[in-house]
Amino acid sequence: MARIALVGASSRVSAFVSVLRRSEKLKGLHEFVALFDIDQGKMKGFCQKFDLQLPCFTDFDAMCDAVKPELVIVTTMDATHAEYVIRAMDRKIAVVSEKPLCINAEQCRKIRDARSRNPEVFAVTSHNARYGPLTVKLKSMLDEGVIGRVLRMEYSELLDRRHGTSYFRRWNSRRACSNGLELHKSCHHFDKMNFLLDSRAAEVTAMGALSYHGQKNPHKYEGVRCHECRYKDVCPDFFEYDKELFTSDAIYTPDLCIWSSDIDIEDDYAGVIRFENGVICSYSVCAHAQYEGEIIQIEGETGRIEARSVYFRDIREKGSVHDTDIITQQTLTLCRFGKGTAETVEIPRGEGSHGGADENIFTRLFSVPPDPALPTLEDGIQAVLIGAAMVESLKTGKTVKVQEQL
Numbered sequence: 317m318a319r320i321a322l323v324g325a326s327s328r329v330s331a332f333v334s335v336l337r338r339s340e341k342l343k344g345l346h347e348f349v350a351l352f353d354i355d356q357g358k359m360k361g362f363c364q365k366f367d368l369q370l371p372c373f374t375d376f377d378a379m380c381d382a383v384k385p386e387l388v389i390v391t392t393m394d395a396t397h398a399e400y401v402i403r404a405m406d407r408k409i410a411v412v413s414e415k416p417l418c419i420n421a422e423q424c425r426k427i428r429d430a431r432s433r434n435p436e437v438f439a440v441t442s443h444n445a446r447y448g449p450l451t452v453k454l455k456s457m458l459d460e461g462v463i464g465r466v467l468r469m470e471y472s473e474l475l476d477r478r479h480g481t482s483y484f485r486r487w488n489s490r491r492a493c494s495n496g497l498e499l500h501k502s503c504h505h506f507d508k509m510n511f512l513l514d515s516r517a518a519e520v521t522a523m524g525a526l527s528y529h530g531q532k533n534p535h536k537y538e539g540v541r542c543h544e545c546r547y548k549d550v551c552p553d554f555f556e557y558d559k560e561l562f563t564s565d566a567i568y569t570p571d572l573c574i575w576s577s578d579i580d581i582e583d584d585y586a587g588v589i590r591f592e593n594g595v596i597c598s599y600s601v602c603a604h605a606q607y608e609g610e611i612i613q614i615e616g617e618t619g620r621i622e623a624r625s626v627y628f629r630d631i632r633e634k635g636s637v638h639d640t641d642i643i644t645q646q647t648l649t650l651c652r653f654g655k656g657t658a659e660t661v662e663i664p665r666g667e668g669s670h671g672g673a674d675e676n677i678f679t680r681l682f683s684v685p686p687d688p689a690l691p692t693l694e695d696g697i698q699a700v701l702i703g704a705a706m707v708e709s710l711k712t713g714k715t716v717k718v719q720e721q722l
């Protein structure tokens with residue numbers, strides 16, 4: 317039985333724990349032996365939620381020395397993943413890191429070095445998005461050559477004002493913690509692109525802006541945390557969280573003001589990515605959209621695929637931002653060369669969080685032995701490098717050679 321230490325009492329760790337506990341296939345294969353976070357309150361909340369009596373630590377090395385985990389699952393704030401991934405590998409502890417593997421090229425370099433020092437250690441990046449039913453379907457269509465050689469891709473992501481805005485009331489909106497949505501959010505899309513196109517990015521050019529959140533504040537609110545704000549009774553974006561679950565008053569409490577001048581990331585960006593196999597991809601993200609959705613278009617030598625997912629919901633409701641049972645419209649069409657019509661292709665529906673992607677990756681990850689085709693640390697690095705190049709390009713206005721960042 318593998319002894320698992322949970323590194324991060326985050327919201328995200330719940331997905332791992334839930335699947336591991338629920339899955340008949342994984343039952344009895346693993347046990348949780350410790351929880352580590354810098355926030356005691358979050359650890360307490362986690363243990364209560366899952367009714368677990370776990371030893372809790374605020375010191376990573378002390379935890380490793382005390383409980384000798386065989387595997388750590390890293391789900392802390394993005395900027396901190398690299399540190400725990402490297403420290404685990406150097407202790408010969410297997411590691412699963414949440415996406416993004418890290419937040420910049422410098423951290424990628426350090427992780428690559430740690431990987432070369434420890435080639436035998438099991439280490440993967442939990443890029444669950446490539447395991448979503450639509451992506452799995454797209455991958456099989458491309459691998460079967462349904463549209464021939466891929467020539468061109470367009471990828472557009474819309475985050476509504478419930479999901480998109482949620483990033484602006486948390487640590488994600490501070491460059492130092494996340495390096496922006498180009499890393500935090502787009503790493504999902506960049507990994508999917510690398511996976512679908514079976515290539516790596518060569519060059520990136522991008523532009524971006526903070527168009528809606530931050531200082532574009534139409535209400536002239538003052539940018540203080542919601543619970544301290546004198547406009548809390550009138551602000552439509554007032555957000556209350558359970559203070560019992562946070563003992564510190566750090567940046568990762570989820571009630572930062574979405575109109576704060578401290579927000580230093582973009583909520584709108586667009587770029588062009590040229591892949592090493594010659595495919596050019598135009599890509600855009602809008603994190604203040606009226607509805608949630610994703611549009612992927614792939615043009616091949618002998619056909620064209622168009623996938624469109626739309627999620628309509630009341631963006632003023634305070635429910636989960638990751639509801640996946642609210643897909644209101646999902647279409648996949650295939651246009652074959654010369655036919656002059658489009659066929660509708662069926663997309664299998666998955667069960668559980670992220671449309672079944674979590675169940676799909678975690679089952680592969682925690683099986684004994686794990687699936688050898690899981691996303692590697694290098695896959696994680698390749699997704700991060702595109703995001704980092706996008707951030708650099710929109711800062712400098714120049715085209716960035718993606719692989720030369722290392």
Ligand SMILES: NC(=O)c1ccc[n+]([C@@H]2O[C@H](COP(=O)([O-])OP(=O)(O)OC[C@H]3O[C@@H](n4cnc5c(N)ncnc54)[C@H](O)[C@@H]3O)[C@@H](O)[C@H]2O)c1
Pocket residue numbers: 324325326327328329352353354355358391392393394396414415416442444486500568670
């Ligand atoms: N794959 C997915 O679909 C998916 C979905 C959501 C989040 N995530 C990832 O999961 C991770 C957690 O995201 P979340 O939204 O659940 O975050 P969260 O804000 O709920 O939790 C972040 C945790 O990190 C802890 N932390 C901050 N600094 C730390 C440090 N130096 N050392 C140790 N712990 C520290 C905080 O105390 C907090 O408990 C992120 O990396 C995010 O990108 C992935």
